[in-house]
Amino acid sequence: MLPHLLPKDDPRFIYWKKSLKKRPPPWNKGKTRRSDPSVNKISETFKRKRIDNFAVWRQNARNSGLIPTTHKPLKKTVNLAFLIGLTLGDGNINKMARTECLRITLGTDKPELWKYAMRIIEAVFDKKPSVYKRNAANCVNITLYQQNLSRRLGIPTGARKNLKIKLPTWIWKNKKMLISAVSGLFEAEGYCSIHKPTYTYNMGFSNVNISLLDNMEKALKDLGFHPERRINAVRLRRKNEVFEFQKIIRFRKYPLI
Numbered sequence: 001m002l003p004h005l006l007p008k009d010d011p012r013f014i015y016w017k018k019s020l021k022k023r024p025p026p027w028n029k030g031k032t033r034r035s036d037p038s039v040n041k042i043s044e045t046f047k048r049k050r051i052d053n054f055a056v057w058r059q060n061a062r063n064s065g066l067i068p069t070t071h072k073p074l075k076k077t078v079n080l081a082f083l084i085g086l087t088l089g090d091g092n093i094n095k096m097a098r099t100e101c102l103r104i105t106l107g108t109d110k111p112e113l114w115k116y117a118m119r120i121i122e123a124v125f126d127k128k129p130s131v132y133k134r135n136a137a138n139c140v141n142i143t144l145y146q147q148n149l150s151r152r153l154g155i156p157t158g159a160r161k162n163l164k165i166k167l168p169t170w171i172w173k174n175k176k177m178l179i180s181a182v183s184g185l186f187e188a189e190g191y192c193s194i195h196k197p198t199y200t201y202n203m204g205f206s207n208v209n210i211s212l213l214d215n216m217e218k219a220l221k222d223l224g225f226h227p228e229r230r231i232n233a234v235r236l237r238r239k240n241e242v243f244e245f246q247k248i249i250r251f252r253k254y255p256l257i
Contacts, residue, residue: 085184
């Protein structure tokens with residue numbers, strides 16, 4: 001049996017572990033293909049012959065959960081539905097050479113929202129996103145790099161302005177999921193304006209993408225509301241509907257995850 005496969009309390013394992021300290025370091029320790037010609041030659045040979053010397057390790061790491069699986073569908077949860085809505089409202093997915101980038105940009109004036117978005121992303125992907133405060137703007141970038149993001153989220157890559165956007169079918173089939181997706185959209189691009197002296201109540205969603213506005217109008221009707229359609233917005237104007245809708249989507253309220 002190989003010594004590293006023995007139980008850690010086995011005398012043979014203990015002896016083998018101690019013997020490692022007496023061994024000289026390998027010749028390539030601390031060297032990379034950019035700093036050492038010999039290592040670079042090995043790297044180029046592996047590329048030319050298409051040898052993947054980490055294939056077995058990588059597969060074992062995926063099986064054990066050390067490396068997250070990026071080809072399996074994401075679990076259909078309210079967190080995923082919220083993330084899809086938030087991304088369609090204030091985010092985008094960029095296609096890169098070897099991976100994809102999910103980036104959501106939110107204002108620093110709503111710290112609870114971007115912190116909640118960060119927790120949502122970590123819950124969905126089991127991976128912490130990076131958070132970066134822009135120097136020239138009052139906003140925060142929440143970024144996650146991973147393969148197959150577009151396919152798994154059902155969101156096309158690139159700028160959303162002229163894309164044909166449609167919420168996934170599994171969201172339309174479940175009222176709870178639909179409410180969560182609408183909540184994400186409103187947290188990103190929604191607003192609430194109430195002026196009691198003039199009895200004005202306005203709960204609106206603004207966007208320049210026509211297909212996204214179509215989705216929002218249909219979603220509000222499916223939830224039993226009576227939206228008013230504008231060129232670049234979908235609004236609720238009835239007092240009772242504004243307050244009921246705020247309660248349903250928990251507008252600007254972020255539970256712990």
